[in-house]
Amino acid sequence: MCMVDLEKAPGANPQAEQGEPVRRSDAEGCLAVAIRIPVRIVVLVLVVPVRMVWDVLVVAGRFARDTVLRPVGRALGWLARAVFVWPLVAAWRYVVVPLAKGLGRLGHVLLVLPAVWVYRWVLTPVGHALAWCGRGVGAVFAAVGRGLYTGLAWLARYLVAVPAGWLYAWVLTPVGHALAWCGRGLLWCGRGVARGVGLAVTGVGVVLYWIVRVLLVLPALALWRWVLAPVGRVLAVVGREVWDALGHAWRIAGYVSRAVGRFLGTLFRWIVADPARWVYRSVLTPVGHAVRDTVVRPLAEAGRSAGRAARQALASAWLSVRQARADVRRMLFGEPAEQRPAVRREPSAAETRTLGSSTTALTKD
Template sequence: MDLEKRPAADLRKRPATPAPERPAAQADGCLVVAIRLPVRILALIFVVPVRLLWDALVAVGRVLRDTVLRPVGRALAWLGHTLVVVPLSALWRCVLAPVGRALGLALAFAGKCLFVWPWVALWRYVAVPVALGVGWLLRMLLVVPAVWLYAYVLTPLGHGLAWLGRMLGAGAAGLGRGVRWALRMLFVVPAVALYTWVLAPVGRAVAWVARGVAAGVVWLLRGVVLVVGALLRWILVVPAVALWRWVLAPIGRGVAVVAREIGAALGHAWRVAGYVSRAVWRCVGRLLRWIFVDPARWVYRSVLTPVGHAVRDHVWRPAADAARAVGRGTRQAVAAARQSVRQARADVRRALFGAPRERVPAGEVPQGRRGPEDAKRVL
């Protein structure tokens, strides 16, 4: 539990932190202002007809797409599917695939008969027995004699030759040590002395002279490089920098300003042309609506709809009710005639063949008939 007093809150108003000042927009120069207005006027004059034509082409393209191209495309797709895909699928499924499977089975069977089974029989009944016989013959003629020769001739001879080689090796080792000492005393010791006392001092002197010569050459080359670099700087770099700074950069800035203003003017003109085109086409659409759509709608609502309702209520419905009543009476008459025909056919059958017998279940015995047990009991 914290028993220490917390410091009182500071209720004094703190001064508001000033918001960071935004850099003021850079004012355009007089050249920019002088170029902007004519360019925008010319762009508006040339862009408005293009925008009107563009909007008209877009509307016509949408109408053609929705009313002509899309139904024609669907019809062509259905026609292609019906005339090409369905026949080809049926041909593949019902003709080519069964024929291909039958040909594959026939070719597989023929290939087995011509290539697989003869080679299998040749391998199993000819090559394998011949190979087993040849292997046994070679083993008896070569392997067994070779094993006997190795065990009883070559092994003892090899042991003797190994002992003789060890003896000769010991003598050759002693001779080699003597020859090595002689070669060391004749070549190695004189060569080391020659390197230590003759070649090393001479090499150090030559290296010192070479370092001095190299330092002089480096100093000379450095001076030549500095002179040539200064000449190239004053001949090429300084004029190029001056040309870029005082000629190309101002021209580029002017061209950039003109291009930017032309682009901005084209953008403003395109947007203004959009507003103008929208207003023009809206006005044209409203005129077309007043000329064609509203009269057609009025004719449909005020003339065609009441006439259609009257025809439906006073012509079609009574005719339909009468047709339904006639159909109902016809069905009843046909049903009555069918029932009469059935009854007449049943009467004829009963008159010719008698009444049909009643079916008795298998578990029950009629009262009029007696079984064998009842006959025995009576006797």
């Protein structure tokens, strides 16, 4: 009944929601209709325990994550920070960085400043002198090189270029024409031979094609058309039905597992949670309030009073120490000199400037 109701539910078929044509059982063939109900019953019987075990494992995993793994992870993270991160940060901040700064300043004083002085007052003048000498030597070598280049160019022209041009024009060109004529003749003969070989190869290829077609292609095509394709269609129908049955069984098992979980949760609430809540509200809370009012608050008030008295005693002792220190300083060094107030050049608030009076020497009455 559950499977029939799920199949007839308006939201159970996603193809109908998407506007696609719904597959009918009479259009799928007798094989699909014959194996659908047995396969779904068998799959449902097999999947329900698996789904219930899966839901139990999920709940147990979430409980372990929230109550065990997450607090342990936070504690391990804090421990790792206390053992590794904070010492490394302190070592980096208070050891490595000051040491690196000191080494940097020492290297600047011992290496950079001497290197800059050597570069500025030794290497730069020597480099300028070498550059001036190099420019003079380069000019001399350039003049000698231009003369040598002119002489070698004249010798190469009359000893190499002119004889090579004569050899190319009167020897190599006639020989090349003769060789080209011979090559054209050999090419024509080769074309005839290649045409004959091509005809022979074509005939052999046609014969091999028909042999392969008759002995391999046609039997393979018949095997695919009359054996493999029908078997593949049957296996596809069986696989599709098994997949659909797994989906329906998984959803039904989810409903069953949810109902069992709700029943167990309600039973746990009735047996454990509600009595514990009643004990907490009716017994532990009044007892806790009574302990707080009769024990904790008086102890806290006594502690605060003792703290105030201790702070007052410490303040009095500190005031006595300051007075004694001031008396000792006065006995050793005498009274401190009084500071005279600085003479202000600007008029005070009682002697402000007005339109009828002036403080300058030229306009003063």
